[in-house]
Amino acid sequence: MYKDNFRLGLVLGFIAPILAMFIYYFIVFRNLATIGEFIHIILVQRTLLTAIVSVSLVANAAIFTLYINRRKDRTAKGIFIATCIYGIASLLWKFVF
Numbered sequence: 001m002y003k004d005n006f007r008l009g010l011v012l013g014f015i016a017p018i019l020a021m022f023i024y025y026f027i028v029f030r031n032l033a034t035i036g037e038f039i040h041i042i043l044v045q046r047t048l049l050t051a052i053v054s055v056s057l058v059a060n061a062a063i064f065t066l067y068i069n070r071r072k073d074r075t076a077k078g079i080f081i082a083t084c085i086y087g088i089a090s091l092l093w094k095f096v097f
Contacts, residue, residue, distance in 0.1 A: 002072075009067070009078020016063055016079075017056035017086055024055055046094045053090040057083055 022035075029038050042049050060083040067076040 002070075004072040004074045006074045006078045009075035009080075010082050011078075012063055012075070013060055013079040013082025014086075016059040017053070020056040020059035021052055024052060043093075050090060050094055053086065057086060060086070 025035060025038050033041065042052055060079055064076055064079045064083070067073075067079060
């Protein structure tokens with residue numbers, strides 16, 4: 001948490017949205033679908049994909065803000081790059097595939 005490392009930022013930036021997605025699953029979908037069905041629904045329902053990715057990326061915004069406030073700029077840069085990759089991948093999945 002106290003390191004200022006670009007790779008650490010990338011790892012945090014890729015893991016936080018996945019954890020947020022699972023938290024979203026347990027709050028909203030736990031009684032409606034299994035985890036496998038939930039992932040299948042996300043991949044099939046493009047509007048739901050965008051909504052869940054948006055909610056998941058809020059986790060990145062939170063840790064990005066934490067690292068910016070602690071002046072760990074390299075780590076924050078890694079988190080930002082991971083956020084951009086998630087966003088672009090989500091848009092590509094929604095509009096291209």
